[in-house]
Amino acid sequence: MKKLSKTYEPQLYEDKIYKCWEASGFFNPDVCVEKGVCEENAKHFSIVLPPPNVTGTLHIGHAMMLVIQDLMIRYHRMKGDKTLWLPGTDHAAIATQTKVEKLLMEKGIKEPKKELGKEKFLEAVNKFAQASHDTIVNQCKKMGSSLDWSREAFTLDEERNLAVRTVFKKMYDDGLIYRGYRIVNWCPHCQSTIADDEVEYKEQRAKFYTFKYSVDFPITISTTRPETKLGDTAIAVNPKDKRYKKYIGQEFAIKNFAGGPDLKIKIIADENVEREFGTGALGVTPAHSLTDYEMAQKNGLPIIKIIDEAGKMTSAVGANYEGLTVKEARKKVIENLQDNNLLEKEEEINNNLSICYRCGTPIEPIPSRQWFIEVNKKFKIGDCKLKNIKKGQTVTLKKLMQEVVKSKQIEIIPERFNKIYFHWIDNLRDWCISRQLWYGHQIPVYYCKQGFSNNQLSISNCKEPIVSVEKIFKCPHCGGEVEQDPDTLDTWFSSGLWTFSTLGYPDLNASDLKNYHPTSVMETGYDILFFWVARMILMTTYVLGVIPFEKVYLHGLVRDEQGRKMSKSLGNVIDPLDVCKKYGTDAVRLSLLLGNSPGNDCKLSEEKIAGFRNFSNKLWNMSRFMSLQISNFKIQNDRIPETKTLADQYILLKLNSTIDVVCRLIESFQFSQAGEILRDFTWTELADWYLEIAKIEGNKSEILNYILNTILKLWHPFMPFVTEQIWTEIYSEEKMLMIEKFPQKQNISVHSEVLEDFYIIKNIITGIRSLRAENKIEPAKKLNVSISAGDKVNLLKANAEIIKGLARVEELNISKKAEKTKTAIGFVESGVEVFVDLFGAIDIEAEKVRLQKEIANVEPYVIGLEKKLNNIEFVNNAPEKVVMIEKKKLVEAQEKLIKLKSQLNSLK
RNA sequence: GGACUCAUAGCUCAGUUGGUUAGAGCGCCACAUUGACAUUGUGGAGGUCAGAAGUUCAACUCUUCUUGGGUCCACCA
Numbered sequence: 003m004k005k006l007s008k009t010y011e012p013q014l015y016e017d018k019i020y021k022c023w024e025a026s027g028f029f030n031p032d033v034c035v036e037k038g039v040c041e042e043n044a045k046h047f048s049i050v051l052p053p054p055n056v057t058g059t060l061h062i063g064h065a066m067m068l069v070i071q072d073l074m075i076r077y078h079r080m081k082g083d084k085t086l087w088l089p090g091t092d093h094a095a096i097a098t099q100t101k102v103e104k105l106l107m108e109k110g111i112k113e114p115k116k117e118l119g120k121e122k123f124l125e126a127v128n129k130f131a132q133a134s135h136d137t138i139v140n141q142c143k144k145m146g147s148s149l150d151w152s153r154e155a156f157t158l159d160e161e162r163n164l165a166v167r168t169v170f171k172k173m174y175d176d177g178l179i180y181r182g183y184r185i186v187n188w189c190p191h192c193q194s195t196i197a198d199d200e201v202e203y204k205e206q207r208a209k210f211y212t213f214k215y216s217v218d219f220p221i222t223i224s225t226t227r228p229e230t231k232l233g234d235t236a237i238a239v240n241p242k243d244k245r246y247k248k249y250i251g252q253e254f255a256i257k258n259f260a261g262g263p264d265l266k267i268k269i270i271a272d273e274n275v276e277r278e279f280g281t282g283a284l285g286v287t288p289a290h291s292l293t294d295y296e297m298a299q300k301n302g303l304p305i306i307k308i309i310d311e312a313g314k315m316t317s318a319v320g321a322n323y324e325g326l327t328v329k330e331a332r333k334k335v336i337e338n339l340q341d342n343n344l345l346e347k348e349e350e351i352n353n354n355l356s357i358c359y360r361c362g363t364p365i366e367p368i369p370s371r372q373w374f375i376e377v378n379k380k381f382k383i384g385d386c387k388l389k390n391i392k393k394g395q396t397v398t399l400k401k402l403m404q405e406v407v408k409s410k411q412i413e414i415i416p417e418r419f420n421k422i423y424f425h426w427i428d429n430l431r432d433w434c435i436s437r438q439l440w441y442g443h444q445i446p447v448y449y450c451k452q453g454f455s456n457n458q459l460s461i462s463n464c465k466e467p468i469v470s471v472e473k474i475f476k477c478p479h480c481g482g483e484v485e486q487d488p489d490t491l492d493t494w495f496s497s498g499l500w501t502f503s504t505l506g507y508p509d510l511n512a513s514d515l516k517n518y519h520p521t522s523v524m525e526t527g528y529d530i531l532f533f534w535v536a537r538m539i540l541m542t543t544y545v546l547g548v549i550p551f552e553k554v555y556l557h558g559l560v561r562d563e564q565g566r567k568m569s570k571s572l573g574n575v576i577d578p579l580d581v582c583k584k585y586g587t588d589a590v591r592l593s594l595l596l597g598n599s600p601g602n603d604c605k606l607s608e609e610k611i612a613g614f615r616n617f618s619n620k621l622w623n624m625s626r627f628m629s630l631q632i633s634n635f636k637i638q639n640d641r642i643p644e645t646k647t648l649a650d651q652y653i654l655l656k657l658n659s660t661i662d663v664v665c666r667l668i669e670s671f672q673f674s675q676a677g678e679i680l681r682d683f684t685w686t687e688l689a690d691w692y693l694e695i696a697k698i699e700g701n702k703s704e705i706l707n708y709i710l711n712t713i714l715k716l717w718h719p720f721m722p723f724v725t726e727q728i729w730t731e732i733y734s735e736e737k738m739l740m741i742e743k744f745p746q747k748q749n750i751s752v753h754s755e756v757l758e759d760f761y762i763i764k765n766i767i768t769g770i771r772s773l774r775a776e777n778k779i780e781p782a783k784k785l786n787v788s789i790s791a792g793d794k795v796n797l798l799k800a801n802a803e804i805i806k807g808l809a810r811v812e813e814l815n816i817s818k819k820a821e822k823t824k825t826a827i828g829f830v831e832s833g834v835e836v837f838v839d840l841f842g843a844i845d846i847e848a849e850k851v852r853l854q855k856e857i858a859n860v861e862p863y864v865i866g867l868e869k870k871l872n873n874i875e876f877v878n879n880a881p882e883k884v885v886m887i888e889k890k891k892l893v894e895a896q897e898k899l900i901k902l903k904s905q906l907n908s909l910k
Numbered sequence: 911g912g913a914c915u916c917a918u919a920g921c922u923c924a925g926u927u928g929g930u931u932a933g934a935g936c937g938c939c940a941c942a943u944u945g946a947c948a949u950u951g952u953g954g955a956g957g958u959c960a961g962a963a964g965u966u967c968a969a970c971u972c973u974u975c976u977u978g979g980g981u982c983c984a985c986c987a
Contacts, residue, residue: 596935599924678935697946
């Protein structure tokens with residue numbers, strides 16, 4: 003045995019411990035099976051790590067994710083499950099590319115893509131990604147994450163690329179991926195499309211102009227974007243609007259609108275036009291607004307693209323405007339309208355500007371040829387093991403996403419996110435998956451140069467895009483040259499495959515895929531429910547016909563102590579590595595686990611972390627003390643040691659129920675509760691009471707050994723470092739705590755008297771202490787205690803030493819009080835007679851009174867209900883439903899009554 | 911506009927099927943202290959569970975409304 007140092011210094015041990023864990027290989031379930039830590043056919047428990055973006059470093063939110071998952075993983079590993087936690091990182095195409103561009107620009111390269119060219123630019127991105135990756139891996143290790151590094155994956159590596167190409171081809175062949183000319187969200191800065199849910203909104207003041215197209219035009223319209231009016235093809239009005247009803251269906255021609263193009267304006271009716279907003283008439287620009295586009299489709303209007311990908315006006319608006327930026331064009335249109343006296347009003351309104359979630363640039367809706375996944379397309383599903391959906395059944399992707407959650411094959415925790423999930427699916431439009439970025443999975447589509455350059459050619463097959471998993475160089479139809487689509491895929495396409503692309507897909511017989519899929523839990527922040535969780539469900543159910551995970555556990559965001567988001571500009575960021583260094587990783591882990599509830603944001607402050615630093619030190623010191631009392635160190639699992647005193651019985655009973663509760667709470671994702679229960683036991687019951695008593699009673703080697711063993715195991719998933727270090731020093735340098743068996747609830751016949759008696763002793767001690775503090779009585783050397791509950795005299799006598807020790811009394815005389823004073827013990831101290839309630843914790847008399855009162859409450863109610871239900875008239879006349887409800891109520895109340903009565907009886 | 915969520919001690923939050931005297935941590939006040947631990951111990955103060963109504967034998971808990979925070983989605987011509 004070694005003697006533990008006086009305080010716990012995490013920095014001395016943490017790195018060393020992690021290296022030992024890693025070297026042991028036990029993070030890898032195969033090694034666990036090989037070395038007998040778990041059975042070959044044990045139940046599997048698997049989590050794939052939500053891959054952090056390779057855009058820099060991990061923040062405290064990532065730390066929270068790691069800690070929660072590590073807790074589950076370590077718990078299940080110790081339980082003997084075949085446990086896999088698979089690490090990886092995400093290339094995060096758009097985020098990484100824009101980040102690198104920014105960095106290069108800071109270095110003085112003004113237009114990085116132009117100046118470097120594709121190859122060199124990608125080299126720079128890859129270099130950055132690699133550096134970020136290395137940092138991230140180190141940070142994961144620092145947090146103590148027991149990830150199986152041998153299986154590490156990257157969303158853009160070769161294996162994942164194969165998976166991406168395979169899935170793309172499958173979807174294309176099933177007709178779920180199509181290439182279409184549609185309105186997309188275009189970010190002029192990123193020079194790429196972005197998905198609908200990558201658009202953010204920012205409220206701003208905007209100028210709102212009211213004008214007519216021409217002097218003789220009958221309808222006035224309003225807009226915040228006059229320059230787009232150059233591409234108008236219609237005016238939409240509400241069909242019920244009396245002002246405009248007569249014009250519906252008419253067509254007007256305007257020459258040289260605002261000195262620009264000629265317009266042909268048709269007046270159309272649309273229910274969605276609000277009569278009260280603006281003039282009640284809305285200029286329809288089909289090419290540059292999604293709603294306008296939809297109206298145009300309905301009414302067969304032409305679509306004129308007037309803004310290009312660079313944010314400049316196209317040739318469609320005439321020589322006066324062509325080549326101007328949007329801003330310049332707007333100014334010019336307004337000037338022109340003013341000159342011609344067409345502008346009626348100019349006011350300021352609040353309006354929501356759509357911006358790119360990555361760079362904040364205003365989004366320009368433009369029509370463009372892109373690749374889409376069609377979510378409403380009906381298709382026949384292949385192999386399918388889902389409930390309710392069979393092989394060959396006709397479904398849509400939307401239906402798959404809905405069905406697995408509706409049928410509870412996937413359970414979302416907390417439950418309320420179900421509603422949000424379904425609502426999102428209901429509003430889901432086709433998913434635009436092509437991006438005009440360089441960094442990412444290049445789309446596995448090839449075009450025959452001949453077929454696409456010369457539409458006159460008679461080989462019609464050559465006009466079709468060729469989708470191929472393997473790279474091709476020649477057109478399969480004409481043998482001519484081909485060109486791969488230069489675009490890349492939305493980053494969420496590859497992360498959507500994450501649960502299975504990491505486990506061996508497309509090899510459907512891969513052992514990992516068979517062993518660990520579907521994964522057990524997906525643990526992530528609620529902020530990426532749509533981006534990611536929903537897409538994994540879509541992809542996995544479609545590709546494999548199974549669910550990707552059984553449970554989705556959503557945690558909240560970490561905020562600062564004032565509830566603000568952490569951000570660099572506010573300077574309130576808590577860097578996980580900093581605080582780990584300062585307070586120890588275990589303290590940081592606890593501060594992220596405790597005091598939170600699922601799905602709710604939590605506030606974190608340094609004081610909170612410091613509090614848990616104190617606790618880890620407390621655990622260290624308790625262990626130090628216990629180790630000094632233990633003479634025979636041994637690793638012990640199930641055998642409960644013999645008890646000699648009331649305190650022994652009490653603490654083992656408490657420990658046993660703590661084990662039970664902690665297991666149940668962890669398994670039901672109530673990690674915070676579990677930790678608090680455990681802390682309560684460790685600090686309050688064990689350190690403050692039992693260890694103090696142990697000092698007095700002495701001779702507790704065996705029982706302390708058992709308790710120490712057990713609490714180290716219980717704490718290990720929460721605080722792996724400090725527990726492992728204590729374990730190493732006290733028990734074993736060979737056998738690591740991380741693979742010990744997690745404690746299990748034992749069958750101890752519960753003597754309720756043990757609890758009750760211990761509470762009496764506790765209460766007497768607290769009573770004496772409290773009286774002393776309040777009355778400022780000098781510490782008495784002699785104390786006479788007379789007790790009215792005669793049968794407890796022996797109890798007090800047996801525990802007199804404890805009372806003397808903990809209440810600091812030198813001589814204690816116990817006697818039975820002659821007169822009955824109900825439940826009180828009298829103290830004679832310094833000649834003053836005082837009383838203390840005997841049953842402060844479990845006040846049996848009061849409990850009886852309470853139960854009697856409740857019974858008196860419920861009993862007449864039950865009798866009343868019984869009478870009512872025996873009344874034939876009532877039963878015959880009342881609707882069946884009412885009778886059923888009454889019957890149910892009666893059964894419930896009867897059960898309650900029986901429970902209350904038996905509780906009362908047990909007290910007598 | 912549609913939804914979700916929160917409101918409990920000075921602060922941060924628990925309180926899972928309605929049923930003990932509503933809990934914890936931090937903070938605060940008083941006291942203690944050489945032997946595991948000042949990163950400590952003991953005792954104490956502090957709550958009409960946001961407000962109103964309803965359901966019930968019984969409401970912090972369920973329903974409705976009101977007030978005040980937060981979040982998401984849609985629209986924004």
